[in-house]
Amino acid sequence: MTPPMLEVRGLTRRFGGLAALSEVSVRVPAGRTLGVIGPNGSGKSTLINVVTGHLKPTSGTVLINGRDLTGARPWTVAKAGVGRTFQVVKPFRGMSVRENVMVAATYGAHGRTAADAAGLATDVLARVGLAGQAGRAPAELSVADARRLELARALALEPRLLFLDEVLAGLRPAEIDPALDLIRALAAEGVTIVVVEHVVRAIVEVSDEVLVLHEGKVLTSGPPDRVMADPRVIEAYLGHRYARRGGA
Numbered sequence: 001m002t003p004p005m006l007e008v009r010g011l012t013r014r015f016g017g018l019a020a021l022s023e024v025s026v027r028v029p030a031g032r033t034l035g036v037i038g039p040n041g042s043g044k045s046t047l048i049n050v051v052t053g054h055l056k057p058t059s060g061t062v063l064i065n066g067r068d069l070t071g072a073r074p075w076t077v078a079k080a081g082v083g084r085t086f087q088v089v090k091p092f093r094g095m096s097v098r099e100n101v102m103v104a105a106t107y108g109a110h111g112r113t114a115a116d117a118a119g120l121a122t123d124v125l126a127r128v129g130l131a132g133q134a135g136r137a138p139a140e141l142s143v144a145d146a147r148r149l150e151l152a153r154a155l156a157l158e159p160r161l162l163f164l165d166e167v168l169a170g171l172r173p174a175e176i177d178p179a180l181d182l183i184r185a186l187a188a189e190g191v192t193i194v195v196v197e198h199v200v201r202a203i204v205e206v207s208d209e210v211l212v213l214h215e216g217k218v219l220t221s222g223p224p225d226r227v228m229a230d231p232r233v234i235e236a237y238l239g240h241r242y243a244r245r246g247g248a
């Protein structure tokens with residue numbers, strides 16, 4: 001039987017007395033998209049960081065395509081075909097946008113030559129809508145374009161499993177639909193995607209399944225429509241969001 005592309009079992013990560021993640025278990029079959037939502041501080045980024053090797057778990061297991069990568073280093077996880085974006089963008093500042101993407105292209109799982117990496121960088125930059133900014137320095141980019149660069153760097157790894165950490169943050173409403181189209185296109189190509197997002201509409205539109213975190217624990221999971229209609233989710237997540245926006 002084919003293993004899930006991602007399987008997390010009983011994953012816990014403590015920071016001192018705080019359990020940022022507590023006994024979280026989830027399976028994402030190959031080619032599916034999992035949306036992860038939850039209030040600020042509920043453990044979403046910690047989940048990504050532990051799975052991608054940027055944080056060690058306190059306990060629990062991480063299997064990627066059936067392979068135990070619990071506590072592996074980021075490099076090893078990337079080589080296993082896992083790409084990610086960071087909530088706080090971290091490009092190499094001394095390189096152009098294009099060079100940043102080329103570095104990622106050579107670093108990926110596929111051991112590419114410089115010429116191949118250049119070709120792939122061109123494709124990926126066009127795909128995320130950054131072809132016109134390729135020669136610029138990352139510091140010159142708008143917030144939205146800096147997020148596109150993050151996405152381009154993750155895509156240049158040609159991941160089989162892709163973690164998107166709030167890639168829609170800072171985008172204008174008109175920019176959200178093209179971003180969702182891109183996520184759907186990647187899914188249609190067979191990429192398994194875990195998308196963390198505060199834009200609930202986006203999660204509902206792209207996810208096959210939604211996982212709701214609350215105070216580091218799984219509150220519920222299931223098909224988007226069912227999860228969004230769950231009174232506990234409305235209370236824990238939507239209520240919180242609406243409260244923050246002053247009831248809007």
Ligand SMILES: Nc1ncnc2c1ncn2[C@@H]1O[C@H](COP(=O)(O)OP(=O)(O)OP(=O)(O)O)[C@@H](O)[C@H]1O
Nearest residue numbers: 015018019020038039040041042043044045046047
């Ligand atoms: N390196 C760290 N050291 C100490 N505490 C941390 C660290 N990283 C995260 N935390 C804490 O762990 C909890 C979960 O944080 P996390 O960033 O995973 O939440 P999140 O759901 O991604 O939040 P947001 O929606 O604001 O990005 C929070 O209480 C946070 O303050």
